Structure formats: structure tokens, C-alpha cells
Amino acid sequence: MDLRRLRYFVAVAEARSVGKAAERLRMAQPPLSVQIRKLEAEIGAPLFRRGTRGMDLTEAGQALLARASEALALAADGAEAARAVASGRRGRLSVGYMFVLANAVLPRLIPELRRSVPGVDLDFAELSASTREARLLDRSVTVALCMPAIHHPEIQVARIGAQPLMLVMPIRSPLARLNTVPMARLQGRPLIALPPPDQDPASSAVAALLRRHQIVMPIASRVETVHSAMSLVLAGEGLAIVPACAKLGAPRGIVFRPLRDAADSIDIAVCWRRDSQSPLIRTFLKCAEKIVARL
Amino acid sequence: MDLRRLRYFVAVAEARSVGKAAERLRMAQPPLSVQIRKLEAEIGAPLFRRGTRGMDLTEAGQALLARASEALALAADGAEAARAVASGRRGRLSVGYMFVLANAVLPRLIPELRRSVPGVDLDFAELSASTREARLLDRSVTVALCMPAIHHPEIQVARIGAQPLMLVMPIRSPLARLNTVPMARLQGRPLIALPPPDQDPASSAVAALLRRHQIVMPIASRVETVHSAMSLVLAGEGLAIVPACAKLGAPRGIVFRPLRDAADSIDIAVCWRRDSQSPLIRTFLKCAEKIVARL
DNA sequence: CCATTGGCATACCGAAAACGTATGGGTTGG
DNA sequence: CCAACCCATACGTTTTCGGTATGCCAATGG
Structure with missing residues (x-):
């Protein structure tokens, strides 16, 4: 036939x-x-x-x-x-994002995306720091909005912005009275740590910052998300050093302070499998760049 | 492609x-x-x-x-x-029938047909004497149950039975007292006539019967169906000569009597276009033969 | 580190299918 | 009775398809 x-x-x-x-x-x-x-x-x-x-x-x-x-x-x-x-006129784009960026970026990114690719099924999924590579590699998300960037030979990274690191503490903390906090004041205080990229504790931007200033902060807890970190900070478990954009989702009672002499930042990046040739990735990248530039 | x-x-x-x-x-x-x-x-x-x-x-x-x-x-x-x-396992069969046969044949024919060709869409339409050829020729019916048969070069006919002609009169008519009516008693009485096949008044079986016995009956009315004829007979407009099977649909007050010395009958036939090669026609023919044989 | 294996791609050849031109046959209409 | 119309058939040419042989690449294993 x-x-x-x-x-x-x-x-x-x-x-x-x-x-x-x-x-x-x-x-x-x-x-x-x-x-x-x-x-x-x-x-x-x-x-x-x-x-x-x-x-x-x-x-x-x-x-x-x-x-x-x-x-x-x-x-x-x-x-x-x-x-x-x-x-790229039709299809499906599964977008992964890390929760740190959700409040600052998604409310403006999602409408922008829908406007750019009206025929496309969009699909959003929160990524945890520990599984984000796997989700990209097994294609359960096509593209990921990451902070910090992923390093992996199969994964392509486009840096689209950065956020300065800021100290996070309870409003009652004596340090909260300072407009900017000198690095030396962190010495010996307990730290709520986040998972380092690449499973390597030394690879974290916070670790690098402390190392450069020869500050040692004992790790009080390790948590998966910036929000968990802020909750523990509020509970008095210690201090945390997080990207500035986390402020948008911070609970009441938490204050953010810049660190004096520390211009360190964490990259915001779009990541995808090198072999995903979907043209939607380019479109996504453009939208994300545009939105993140306004932060 | x-x-x-x-x-x-x-x-x-x-x-x-x-x-x-x-x-x-x-x-x-x-x-x-x-x-x-x-x-x-x-x-x-x-x-x-x-x-x-x-x-x-x-x-x-x-x-x-x-x-x-x-x-x-x-x-x-x-x-x-x-x-x-x-x-013939599926499809559509549009069956035309003439109203004289409806009461005697359809109640048994339709279930028999549905049983024989369960996958087929059946469709029934009453045919008038004057348009039955046209309905077959333009294929708005596939097969027709006719009485009398159609004569047309494009139309195939299969005779499946016959019905004797009978005299129809009101129960109050003096002729109704006879068990059989001699032909001579019809002389000069008004006749309710039906349309002759082939548009030719001489082609009707009734006309042939009267001609053979040298009886003249003036035509009081011409009607399309046997039922109309019986209504007019009941109204006292005249007599009619119709096939015996019409008795099943006759109104109260009408009686049927055989005509003495007249074995004339009208054929029951299945008719279809010669170029309709649907196998459903054969199936229909078999069913109709079987049902009509029991009359 | 090299050989082997498994999987897809390329090259070439013979076979099958499709298309075009030429032509036949049947019916309609003047 | 001839012309016009439409579909069917025949035949030669061209395109396309499928099979065999072979190459290339990556992963695997000794």
C-alpha cells in the first residue's frame, strides 16, 4: 500500500x-x-x-x-x-531551575518564554543541587537554570549573570548592626553550608572566599537549598553565605549584609546536554539572559 | 512522502x-x-x-x-x-419497497436482513409507483422490492413470488355476499385504478384481465397506492382489483373476494441496477425470496 | 595498546516499478 | 457516419529500490 x-x-x-x-x-x-x-x-x-x-x-x-x-x-x-x-515553532521544553533563582527569575521568565514560543509545551521542574546533572543527562529536563554552573564534559554551559555573595544572619545578631561585615568577623563562627558543585567541597565559591581570607568557619549543617540554610540561620544554628538574589525568598527575621573586601560572586548559568540540538535551547537562553540582566 | x-x-x-x-x-x-x-x-x-x-x-x-x-x-x-x-461484510444497503408489500413482508424481512448482514447499515425507503425507476437509476436506493416488476433496460429483475388479484369492495356491497365474484358482475362498475407500470395503461395486469374477459369498467379515480384505493373503495367511489397481500393493511369495512375464472396474479420482484455489483444485492434477494415464499 | 566486535553509512550493481508516447476501442453527439 | 472524448493497453526509457561488499567509528576486552 x-x-x-x-x-x-x-x-x-x-x-x-x-x-x-x-x-x-x-x-x-x-x-x-x-x-x-x-x-x-x-x-x-x-x-x-x-x-x-x-x-x-x-x-x-x-x-x-x-x-x-x-x-x-x-x-x-x-x-x-x-x-x-x-x-522550534512547536514541541516541548522541559526547564529545570534551582530554587534559589525561582523567586527572582521565574515570575518574569515564564511569561517571557510563553510569549516567545507560543506553540511550545513548557514544563518546569525544580532541580536539587545533587541531581541536576543526572536530570540533564537522562533528558528529563532539556535545559537547566543553574546557580552555580554545572561542570561536566557532556554538558554545555552559558554564563548569563552572577550574584554577589552576601552574609545572612538573624536580625538579632550583633553583626546585623554593621552595614558591611569585615571578613575577619566571621572567624570561628558556625556556617550553614550548601552542597559544593562537582561533589568537591573545595569547589564551592564560599569555600574559596574563606580560604582566600584565611577564615575558618566550622560547618554546623549541610543543607540542600538556600532556603533551608536561611531557616537554620533564623533558628540560630549559624551563619550562611548566599547569593544576593536569595533575598527575595528570605523569611522575616533574616538580614543580608555585604562582606567587606569580598567582591566574590556565584555564576548564574544556563546548562544543557551538548547533543541536544533543539533550537528551543537558544530561545530559552536569550530569554533567560534578558531577564537575568535586569536583576 | x-x-x-x-x-x-x-x-x-x-x-x-x-x-x-x-x-x-x-x-x-x-x-x-x-x-x-x-x-x-x-x-x-x-x-x-x-x-x-x-x-x-x-x-x-x-x-x-x-x-x-x-x-x-x-x-x-x-x-x-x-x-x-x-x-458485503460491511457497507450500506438502501432498500426501497412499495407500500403494498410493507405489511406482509417488511416485519419479517427486516429482522432477517439484520441477522444476515450484521455489519451493514440498512436503510428503508417507501417507493411510489411513479418514481421507483428513477430512485434505482440515480442510486438513491440500491435495491427495490416491487409489485409489479419494473421493466427497464438498465434494471435487472428477479421474480420472487406472485399474488393473485382480488376484488376489493365495501362490506355493505351486494357483491360481498358472494364467495367468489364472476367477472361478468364487474361490467360497467366504476374502478379505482392504480398507475400502470411503464406509463402504459395497457400494461397493467388489471387492464389485461378486464380486456381478456371483455369487461369495461370506467375509471372513477387514479391513485398512487393500494391503500388509497381501498380508502376510496370504502368511501363508495368504486371497486378495486388488488393483490391479495394488501389484505394485511386493509381498513375495517373492506372485504376481499376472489374473481371466478381469473387466476391472474401480479409478480413480486426484486429489482436493481444492472451495474450495481454489490454482493449485498444477492443477500437481499435470498432473504426476500425466503420471506415471500411463506406468504 | 591493539584487536575485536557491534552498529551505522557509503558504493555499486542488478531488478523492479513508474512515467511518457503511441495507439486501440467504445460511446456520444452532430 | 464521422469526429470527439475518455479510458485501457503496449512498449521503451528512466528512476528508484534492494542486495552485497566494504568502510568508519566507538566501545570492549585481553
Whole structure:
């Protein structure tokens, strides 16, 4: 069963004539006649009644016509859908994000995205620091909005911004009276730590900052998210050093202070599998850059 | 866009491997690989991600897969539907009948038909004597249960029975006291006439009967149906000569009497266009023969 | 580190299918 | 009775398809 034959069949059925249909199909009449007869042989029944003034569908032909034109439309639609997905006009984009960025970025990013790619199914998923690589690698998210960036040979990273590190403490803390906190004042105080990227404690921006200033802060707890860290800080478990944008989601009773002599920051990055060639990734990147630039 | 290519595409997508799919399709791997690449060229986008352990659909490929398998199913279903219609397992049969036969035949014929061809859409339409040929010729009915038969070069006729002619009169008529009525008693009485077949007044069985016995009955009225005739008879407008089976639909106050020395009858026939090759016609014929034989 | 294996891609050739041109046959209408 | 119209058939040419042989690449294992 060949789709061309069905196309020919539909043309002849609509034109009610082999000659007219051949003209419309830009081909000669005899081969079209042959194809129709071959189709009839394949089906095993006459599809047309041959009259002296053209041809007319039999009942069997009518039964075929309905499904044949549907099948043709479906095949054409399938090709068009594949092209649309390949070009980024349609499809699905699964966006992963880390919760630190949710409050600062998502409320403006999501509407912007929907406006940019109206035909695309968008899908958002929070990523935990410990599973974000895996989610990208197994394609359960197509693109991830990360902070800090991921380092992995299969993953492509585009840095789109950065946030300065700030000290986070309860409002009752004596340090809260300072406008900026000197690094030396952190010496020996308990720290609520976040998971370092790359499973390597030394790779964290906070660790680097402390190391450079030769400050030692004992780790009171390790938590998964900046928000958990802030909760523990509020509970008096210690201090935390987090990106400035976390302020938007901070609970009452928490204050943010810049660290004197510390211009350190954490990158905001868009990350995706190197072999994901979806054009939606570029679109996402542009939107994210635009929104993050305004922070 | 070729249906074979889509079939190949679906096979490869399901097997997630060109080699495995080729095996299942009973062909060599290289030509299949070529066909897949041709399909990708036709679409203008990669449909598979080639890995070292086989192939995997891209998003564009997934978009195509859904519609491609639907299109394949539809094409197969179309062929099957056409075969089913051609063989009489499915389809539509539009049955025309003349009202004289409705009461005697339809109540038993319709259930019998539905049992014989359960997949077929049946459709019944009353035919008037004056338009029955036209309804067959323009195919608005496929087959007609007629009385009397139609004569037309394009129409095939199968005689399946006959009904004797009987005299119809009001119960109060003096003739009603006779068990059989001699032909001579009809001389000069007004007749409620029915339309002759073939638009020719001489072609009617009643006309032939009267002519043979040299009886003249003035025509009081011409009506379309036997039932109209019986109504007029009841109203005292005249007598009518009708087939015996009309008795089943006769109004109260009407009596039927055989005519002495007159074995004349009217044929019951199944009629259809010579060029209608639907096998349902044969089935219908068998059912109708069986039911009419029991009259 | 090299050999082997598994999988897809490419090249080439023979076979099958489709298309075009030429032509025949049947019916309609003047 | 001839011309016009339409579908069917025949035949040669061209395109396309499938099979075999082979190459390339990556992963695996000794």
C-alpha cells in the first residue's frame, strides 16, 4: 500500500475522471490509469465504476476514500509537525531551575518564554543541587537554570549573570548592626553550608572566599537549598553565605549584609546536554539572559 | 512522502536500531539505513540521534512517529474497509419497497436482513409507483422490492413470488355476499385504478384481465397506492382489483373476494441496477425470496 | 595498546516499478 | 457516419529500490 497510489486515487475520485486528475497531477493519463488499476488489484475489488463520461466511486471506493484522505492529511501533518518541532515553532521544553533563582527569575521568565514560543509545551521542574546533572543527562529536563554552573564534559554551559555573595544572619545578631561585615568577623563562627558543585567541597565559591581570607568557619549543617540554610540561620544554628538574589525568598527575621573586601560572586548559568540540538535551547537562553540582566 | 518510508521509520523507531528493524522487515540493513536518511532529507531535519548502541528518536522524530503510525493504521484500515464493503461484510444497503408489500413482508424481512448482514447499515425507503425507476437509476436506493416488476433496460429483475388479484369492495356491497365474484358482475362498475407500470395503461395486469374477459369498467379515480384505493373503495367511489397481500393493511369495512375464472396474479420482484455489483444485492434477494415464499 | 566486535553509512550493481508516447476501442453527439 | 472524448493497453526509457561488499567509528576486552 503506497501513499502515492492513495494520492492518485483521491485525485481521481475528486476529479471523477482519470484525464482531469492526471492534468491536475501534472502527469500523463495512461500511467495514472495503470496506478488506479494496480490499486484496485491490491485491494481486490473495483473502486470505480467506469462510465462513458468519466469514473465514479463504488461503495468500496467511498469507504477507502474517507480513510485515504485522512491518511494523506495525517502523513502531511506528521511531516509538518516534525519540521515545526525541529525548527522550534512547536514541541516541548522541559526547564529545570534551582530554587534559589525561582523567586527572582521565574515570575518574569515564564511569561517571557510563553510569549516567545507560543506553540511550545513548557514544563518546569525544580532541580536539587545533587541531581541536576543526572536530570540533564537522562533528558528529563532539556535545559537547566543553574546557580552555580554545572561542570561536566557532556554538558554545555552559558554564563548569563552572577550574584554577589552576601552574609545572612538573624536580625538579632550583633553583626546585623554593621552595614558591611569585615571578613575577619566571621572567624570561628558556625556556617550553614550548601552542597559544593562537582561533589568537591573545595569547589564551592564560599569555600574559596574563606580560604582566600584565611577564615575558618566550622560547618554546623549541610543543607540542600538556600532556603533551608536561611531557616537554620533564623533558628540560630549559624551563619550562611548566599547569593544576593536569595533575598527575595528570605523569611522575616533574616538580614543580608555585604562582606567587606569580598567582591566574590556565584555564576548564574544556563546548562544543557551538548547533543541536544533543539533550537528551543537558544530561545530559552536569550530569554533567560534578558531577564537575568535586569536583576 | 511515501508510506513505505513511514513504515520503515516506525519499525526503526520501535526497534531503536536499524539492524534490528531490518531483520524484522526481512531486508538488509543498508537499504533501510538509506531509506531513513532519505526520509530525514525529505523532512529536512534529523529524526534520530545516532548513538554507539543504536538509534533514538529526536523530538521531531517523536512528533512524526505519532502521526505516521496513525496514518499507517488508517491506510490499512481503509484497504480493509474497502474489501469488507466489496465482499458485503460491511457497507450500506438502501432498500426501497412499495407500500403494498410493507405489511406482509417488511416485519419479517427486516429482522432477517439484520441477522444476515450484521455489519451493514440498512436503510428503508417507501417507493411510489411513479418514481421507483428513477430512485434505482440515480442510486438513491440500491435495491427495490416491487409489485409489479419494473421493466427497464438498465434494471435487472428477479421474480420472487406472485399474488393473485382480488376484488376489493365495501362490506355493505351486494357483491360481498358472494364467495367468489364472476367477472361478468364487474361490467360497467366504476374502478379505482392504480398507475400502470411503464406509463402504459395497457400494461397493467388489471387492464389485461378486464380486456381478456371483455369487461369495461370506467375509471372513477387514479391513485398512487393500494391503500388509497381501498380508502376510496370504502368511501363508495368504486371497486378495486388488488393483490391479495394488501389484505394485511386493509381498513375495517373492506372485504376481499376472489374473481371466478381469473387466476391472474401480479409478480413480486426484486429489482436493481444492472451495474450495481454489490454482493449485498444477492443477500437481499435470498432473504426476500425466503420471506415471500411463506406468504 | 591493539584487536575485536557491534552498529551505522557509503558504493555499486542488478531488478523492479513508474512515467511518457503511441495507439486501440467504445460511446456520444452532430 | 464521422469526429470527439475518455479510458485501457503496449512498449521503451528512466528512476528508484534492494542486495552485497566494504568502510568508519566507538566501545570492549585481553
